[in-house]
Amino acid sequence: xxxxxxxxxxxxxxxxxxxxxxxxxxxxxxxxxxxxxxxxxxxxxxxxxxxxxxxxxxxxxxxxxxxxxxxxxxxxxxxxxxxxxxxxxxxxxxxxxxxxxxxxxxxxxxxxxxxxxxxxxxxxxxxxxxxxxxxxxxxxxxxxxxxxxxxxxxxxxxxxxxxxxxxxxxxxxxxxxxxxxxxxxxxxxxxxxxxxxxxxxxxxxxxxxxxxxxxxxxxxxxxxxxxxxxxxxxxxxxxxxxxxxxxxxxxxxxxxxxxxxxxxxxxxxxxxxxxxxxxxxxxxxxxxxxxxxxxxxxxxxxxxxxxxx
Amino acid sequence: xxxxxxxxxxxxxxxxxxxxxxxxxxxxxxxxxxxxxxxxxxxxxxxxxxxxxxxxxxxxxxxxxxxxxxxxxxxxxxxxxxxxxxxxxxxxxxxxxxxxxxxxxxxxxxxxxxxxxxxxxxxxxxxxxxxxxxxxxxxxxxxxxxxxxxxxxxxxxxxxxxxxxxxxxxxxxxxxxxxxxxxxxxxxxxxxxxxxxxxxxxxxxxxxxxxxxxxxxxxxxxxxxxxxxxxxxxxxxxxxxxxxxxxxxxxxxxxxxxxx
Numbered sequence: 095x096x097x098x099x100x101x102x103x104x105x106x107x108x109x110x111x112x113x114x115x116x117x118x119x120x121x122x123x124x125x126x127x128x129x130x131x132x133x134x135x136x137x138x139x140x141x142x143x144x145x146x147x148x149x150x151x152x153x154x155x156x157x158x159x160x161x162x163x164x165x166x167x168x169x170x171x172x173x174x175x176x177x178x179x180x181x182x183x184x185x186x187x188x189x190x191x192x193x194x195x196x197x198x199x200x201x202x203x204x205x206x207x208x209x210x211x212x213x214x215x216x217x218x219x220x221x222x223x224x225x226x227x228x229x230x231x232x233x234x235x236x237x238x239x240x241x242x243x244x245x246x247x248x249x250x251x252x253x254x255x256x257x258x259x260x261x262x263x264x265x266x267x268x269x270x271x272x273x274x275x276x277x278x279x280x281x282x283x284x285x286x287x288x289x290x291x292x293x294x295x296x297x298x299x300x301x302x303x304x305x306x307x308x309x310x311x312x313x314x315x316x317x318x319x320x321x322x323x324x325x326x327x328x329x330x331x332x333x334x335x336x337x338x339x340x341x342x343x344x345x346x347x348x349x350x351x352x353x354x355x356x357x358x359x360x361x362x363x364x365x366x367x368x369x370x371x372x373x374x375x376x377x378x379x380x381x382x383x384x385x386x387x388x389x390x391x392x393x394x395x396x397x398x399x400x401x402x403x
Numbered sequence: 404x405x406x407x408x409x410x411x412x413x414x415x416x417x418x419x420x421x422x423x424x425x426x427x428x429x430x431x432x433x434x435x436x437x438x439x440x441x442x443x444x445x446x447x448x449x450x451x452x453x454x455x456x457x458x459x460x461x462x463x464x465x466x467x468x469x470x471x472x473x474x475x476x477x478x479x480x481x482x483x484x485x486x487x488x489x490x491x492x493x494x495x496x497x498x499x500x501x502x503x504x505x506x507x508x509x510x511x512x513x514x515x516x517x518x519x520x521x522x523x524x525x526x527x528x529x530x531x532x533x534x535x536x537x538x539x540x541x542x543x544x545x546x547x548x549x550x551x552x553x554x555x556x557x558x559x560x561x562x563x564x565x566x567x568x569x570x571x572x573x574x575x576x577x578x579x580x581x582x583x584x585x586x587x588x589x590x591x592x593x594x595x596x597x598x599x600x601x602x603x604x605x606x607x608x609x610x611x612x613x614x615x616x617x618x619x620x621x622x623x624x625x626x627x628x629x630x631x632x633x634x635x636x637x638x639x640x641x642x643x644x645x646x647x648x649x650x651x652x653x654x655x656x657x658x659x660x661x662x663x
Binding site for chain 2: 108113137138141146148163164165166167169171175176177181184192193195196197200
């Protein structure tokens with residue numbers, strides 16, 4: 095299967111700041127989630143794919159084309175940027191029509207296409223309102239409309255779920271699946287894994303400008319599960335509890351952050367939570383509280399970016 | 404589906420640029436500024452000045468205030484905003500990510516900004532003479548207005564090109580534009596020898612003095628002939644359009660958070 099986007103050792107600098115740092119990934123047909131924390135390099139990657147930025151080094155091909163520069167090839171791509179800035183003095187409909195006309199569509203066809211795209215994102219009733227009066231969610235939907243109105247093969251959606259309410263998210267999910275069924279390739283970026291989990295099981299994880307992991311969600315989940323979870327326990331006798339928990343083979347380390355506290359790192363949080371009640375009962379341990387500190391993506395990104403140490 | 408040609412796309416961009424030039428309180432400010440020469444001439448009527456004095460004043464104001472300052476400032480504000488505001492607000496990406504060439508975008512922006520500027524600066528240049536004429540000044544009703552419109556259009560054509568280019572290449576385009584207008588254009592004109600030839604105003608003044616036979620406008624330098632002055636002004640405008648195309652082709656639009 096030919097990759098839609100092939101990135102090999104792509105580096106992009108902004109002066110001293112590294113936007114992408116040897117990013118290597120292959121985006122297959124269908125929907126792919128580009129997951130990473132804020133500042134990871136997602137928008138930089140999209141701008142490179144879009145031809146808005148020049149590569150400093152590496153290779154990047156999109157639908158078999160080099161990316162930088164102008165030309166008819168752009169019409170094969172639809173881009174929904176993260177920024178919510180728009181031409182506030184225009185109406186929603188004028189905005190989409192104008193962009194379609196820049197793509198070379200005659201006036202009548204541009205009108206038809208704009209109306210269809212605006213209908214798709216459920217903004218027909220607001221299409222004659224000025225963009226300055228649109229809410230953030232409405233802007234997100236209109237940005238999406240302009241990115242699909244010209245029927246592109248590849249659609250790049252940069253954080254499209256920001257500011258969209260739950261109903262809007264469900265609508266967007268349905269729309270993206272519909273576009274996928276029409277043979278479109280879609281790349282959706284987000285810093286929230288569960289948002290993208292609902293759309294696709296193809297994931298590329300990015301942090302500090304590098305692709306940390308790529309593949310289906312199950313593989314990524316395995317990596318996440320391998321991440322040593324940190325669990326804090328409150329107990330009046332931390333040393334006694336440490337001796338008990340130290341017998342578990344999945345416990346990586348034990349620390350004493352406070353006089354009545356114990357911090358455990360485990361490679362298998364499920365097994366830990368399963369074993370803890372039995373150990374407490376058998377050994378008469380006194381556990382008065384328990385907290386998991388890093389059930390979040392940032393911790394996983396940090397773990398993966400440090401090479402799984 | 405037959406794709407529309409570059410001309411239709413240029414018109415779309417020009418129309419967007421034209422409309423964007425007239426939004427917000429900025430437009431009111433520009434209109435008020437453009438009315439300053441007319442208000443000055445109007446004030447002479449209340450002072451019961453003679454029609455000949457009013458015509459003289461109108462011509463002097465055109466040469467010393469309207470063309471070098473009012474036209475320059477109005478064009479600066481309109482033309483710089485065309486690219487600079489869109490780069491800063493990240494809306495330029497909507498245009499550059501379309502299958503439209505950079506030369507089409509620049510040409511469209513140039514024409515839109517030029518048309519928008521003319522809407523403000525042509526009345527600013529003509530109205531003082533109109534007021535003088537209404538007060539009884541013996542103006543040539545056809546030639547003088549046409550010459551003034553042409554001079555205003557030529558000066559605007561160069562300024563739009565230059566400020567469009569500045570907006571593309573510098574975050575401080577407004578400041579640089581003001582320095583250019585008030586220091587370069589004004590001071591170099593006062594220097595001896597061939598130095599004034601380095602200014603736009605010099606060629607505009609040569610054009611005016613070659614076309615207007617009487618009054619203060621006819622007293623400007625005639626160092627170059629009218630055809631040469633026109634050719635230089637149009638050549639400069641074309642040069643800056645080409646430079647702007649080059650700048651846009653090499654422009655990178657980074658995300659708002661550069662590390663993002």
